[in-house]
Each structure stands twice: as C-alpha cells, then as structure tokens.
Amino acid sequence: MIPARAIKPPVGGFDGPVIGGRYRLGPRLGKGSQGEIFLARDERAQGADDREVVVKRITPRGTWKSFELFEREAKVLSQLRHAGVPRHLATLEEPPGTFNLVMQRAPGENLRDLSQRRRLSQNELRDVLVRCLEILDYLATRTPPVVHRDIKPSNIVRAPNGACALVDFGGVLDAAREQGGSTVVGTFGYIAPEQLHGQATPATDVYALGATIVALAGGVEPEDVPRKGLRMDLEKHLPTLDPSFRAVLTEMTDPDPEQRPQRARDVVALLARNRPVTERRNDRITALARAPSAPLAPRRLFSDVQEPLGTLLRLGVLGFGAGGWLGMAGVRLSLAIVVGVVAVLAFPTRRKIVAVGREVDSMLAEGQGGFTDMMRAAMARRG
Numbered sequence: 001m002i003p004a005r006a007i008k009p010p011v012g013g014f015d016g017p018v019i020g021g022r023y024r025l026g027p028r029l030g031k032g033s034q035g036e037i038f039l040a041r042d043e044r045a046q047g048a049d050d051r052e053v054v055v056k057r058i059t060p061r062g063t064w065k066s067f068e069l070f071e072r073e074a075k076v077l078s079q080l081r082h083a084g085v086p087r088h089l090a091t092l093e094e095p096p097g098t099f100n101l102v103m104q105r106a107p108g109e110n111l112r113d114l115s116q117r118r119r120l121s122q123n124e125l126r127d128v129l130v131r132c133l134e135i136l137d138y139l140a141t142r143t144p145p146v147v148h149r150d151i152k153p154s155n156i157v158r159a160p161n162g163a164c165a166l167v168d169f170g171g172v173l174d175a176a177r178e179q180g181g182s183t184v185v186g187t188f189g190y191i192a193p194e195q196l197h198g199q200a201t202p203a204t205d206v207y208a209l210g211a212t213i214v215a216l217a218g219g220v221e222p223e224d225v226p227r228k229g230l231r232m233d234l235e236k237h238l239p240t241l242d243p244s245f246r247a248v249l250t251e252m253t254d255p256d257p258e259q260r261p262q263r264a265r266d267v268v269a270l271l272a273r274n275r276p277v278t279e280r281r282n283d284r285i286t287a288l289a290r291a292p293s294a295p296l297a298p299r300r301l302f303s304d305v306q307e308p309l310g311t312l313l314r315l316g317v318l319g320f321g322a323g324g325w326l327g328m329a330g331v332r333l334s335l336a337i338v339v340g341v342v343a344v345l346a347f348p349t350r351r352k353i354v355a356v357g358r359e360v361d362s363m364l365a366e367g368q369g370g371f372t373d374m375m376r377a378a379m380a381r382r383g
Contacts, residue, residue, distance in 0.1 A: 014041045019094045023055060023102055035059065035066065040102070042089075053089060056101040056170075067099065073169045074101050076146055084135035084165050106167055108159035115153060115216050122217075122242060129213050130271065131164040132156060136209065136264035140202035147200045148172055151208035152190045153216060189215075189222035193230070193255045203262045210252025217241060217249075230255040244274035314378045321374035328368035332361055 016025030022044045030037040035058030045051040060067040077088035087104035094100060111128070114120070120128070132151075139146040148155075150171040157165045171186065186195055192207035194200070211222040211232075218225065218237055226233040232253050234246050241249075248270045254260040261267045339357035346353060 014039075016040075018043070019055070019100055020090055020092045020102070023053060023090070023100075025055060029054070035070075039105070052105050054086070054103045054105045056103070057098060059098045069170055070099055070101065073172055076172045077101075077103065077169055079142070080139075080146070082135060082138045083163070084131070084138070085169075086165065086167055106157040106159075106165035108157045108163070108165070110154045110167075111156045111158055111212070111216060112152075112154035114158060115219070119219060120216055122245065125213055125217055126245060126271075127162060128156070128158065128164055128216075129209070130268070131162070132166065132209055132212075133264040133268055135164070135166050136202065136205050137268070139205070140263050145202055146172060147202060148205050148208075149195065149200050150186050150190075151205055151212055152187050153212055156212065192257065192260075194257050199257075201257065201262070202264070203257050203260050206252050206261050206264065206267060207254075207257075210249050214238070214249055214253065222253075245271075248274060318375055318378040321371045321378060324371040325368055325375065328364055328371060332364050332368070335361055335364070 014024050014026035016038070018024045019040075022042055023040045024043055026039045026041060028036055028038050035056060038055045038057065040053050040055045042051055042053050056070070056073075058066055058070050074088065074091045077086065078091075081087075086106050088101075089104060090100075090102040092100045092102065111120075136148075139148065148166060148169060148171070150168060151166070155166065155168045157167055159165075186208070190208045190211045192204045195204055214225060214232060214234065214237070215222050222232070226236050232250070234241070234250050234253075238246055238249075248267065251259075251261055251270060252267060261270065335357060339353060343353045343357075
C-alpha cells in the first residue's frame, strides 16, 4: 500500500507509456515500498471530467503480500458504486510482471494538505464527518461488509463544493474473507486498538474517522492527544469545541470496540440527537438519519465497444438483468409466503422464524438491487 501522505502536486506532462491501449501515464503522484501512483490521461474519454485518472502500479518483489492487497483492492473497488469512492476502471498487467489498477480521480485536495494551509471550522469538520459517515454506511451495508482499515486525513479528499471521497483502499478488508492472523494495516494513532490484533469491523473505521476529526480539530496527531488511561482526553485537548460534538467524538474513539458506536448510522443518530433543535431543520445530518445515501449515476456498459456490437451487448445484459430481477422477486415472494405459513404452524418459535426470514430477504434484496444496477448501467446514456 502506498502512503497517501507521500502524494505531491503533479509535475510534468503526460509523456509516459500507454497501457491498455488507452491510459497514457503522466507525472508520478506518490511512491511507496510496494509501488507507485501516477496521474494518467484516458485518451478515449469522451468527457473532460473523465479524462484524468489515477494508476496504481506494483511490481511484486520477494513477497506476494503486496500483490494480495493489490488484488483485493481491485476486486473490492470493482464492486463498489458510490460517489464517495473512486470508480474502478481497469486492472491490467502491462508490461508482464507489472500490475496496474486504474481508478477515477477524486477531485479536490486531501485533508492533510488542506489542514496544513488552514484550520477547518467546526461547521466544516461536522460536514466532513457526516459526508464520510455516508460513505462508511454504504461500505458497512455491503454483503459482506467492507472495512477500509486506513482512514486518516490524507486518505480523505475534499472537493471545492464540499463533497468528500475516501481514497487508497490498499488496506481494505473484505470482512468475510479474512479472520485473524492478518497483517496489521493502518496508520499509528488512527488505528483502533483491536486492529493491532488483526481484528477489523465497521466499528474499526468509526474509530479511525473519529481520530481523523480529532486530528483536524486540534492540529496534532492522535498519538499526541492527552490521555486518561487508554482514552483520549478530548475535554482537555479540545476545550473550545462544541460539547455535544466533542461527546460524539469521545464515543467514536472509545478504545473498547463493544462500547463504541458499531456503525456509521449509529454515529449519525448521536449527531442528530445532540444537535440543538434550531439547527436540525433541513440539515444534512437529519437528512442522512432519515434516508439512505444517493447512489452514483450508473456507468454506461461497453462504452468502448464499437457499434452496433455495443448495443447488442447492452441489450443482452438488460435482458439478463431483467430476468434475474424477476427471479429474485419471485423467490422473495415465495419466501414471504413460506415464512408466514411456517410462523403460523410453529407458533412458539415464530419470532426466530420471522427473524431468519427477514435476514434471508435482506440478502435477496441486495441481490435484486445488483440486477437493478445492471439494468441501469445497460440503459445509461453515453456521458
């Protein structure tokens, strides 16, 4: 994984080699022990906003752990569709032995660089927190949940309009794949205590995000914050911060994972509950507490395939998606009927049966949503 703090403003033009027949490498943005990050230009892009991309390149030497993390990052990013997560564009091996992950470039400046220029206000910090919670809520509600494991100021990019993106998924954990014995991933001061033992859950990212806001609010790294035992003494460290906001950060950075908010939406509930009534109207916190995050506009499938083959392929995907959606709808209906009948016949265990039925239906709904996304992508207009 390449430390995001090593990223510097690009210098030079796009004069490097072309990979995949379309991505011309430009200036190097960062370098780490496992590889390099380049700014690149998509020479087939039809819109100016999609022309610049980011390419992460690794050449495994001696150990394949870096390649394992790279492969996992590519796999997870290819399955995520959210405005706050860089879109996966391609994974290429070119030249042989060199692996390239091509991603959408998040517009804006990372919070580490931004905070070195000026201190963010409390309103800005609260806004950054809520926007990042939207992203974490999306990640935690995937099946299985996705844990970033390396949230810190340099891995959050803030656009001029305030939109935030979570970048550098090089340490991402697919919670169902890895249990115990894993390599410790993260940055000292921002990682939750349980992460030192190879454990990571959505609550782990909640801690890291809380530590990130603490670092931005106080202007010092989390390891330099005064402590009471294992806890950060935020009352002493941030005496001028709004007490209700400080209380939320205290709960987010609780060293005991069982006492910490387990999910991003739990933090949103705390923020909404602690906000003065006069500030609750039409704000982003209240909106997030009541509704799910807006999805990213679907990407057009086979946009780089010549017509009429591209249209035929999209029609095929559309038909497959429609069939899958209808199939899932039929299975969910059948499940509802079966659960209802069994719950009536097995009255003493009705609650358990209904609970299991709801859990299975939630999984099926996730699959049905995938078919919906597939159909939207097939019908998306070229943009």
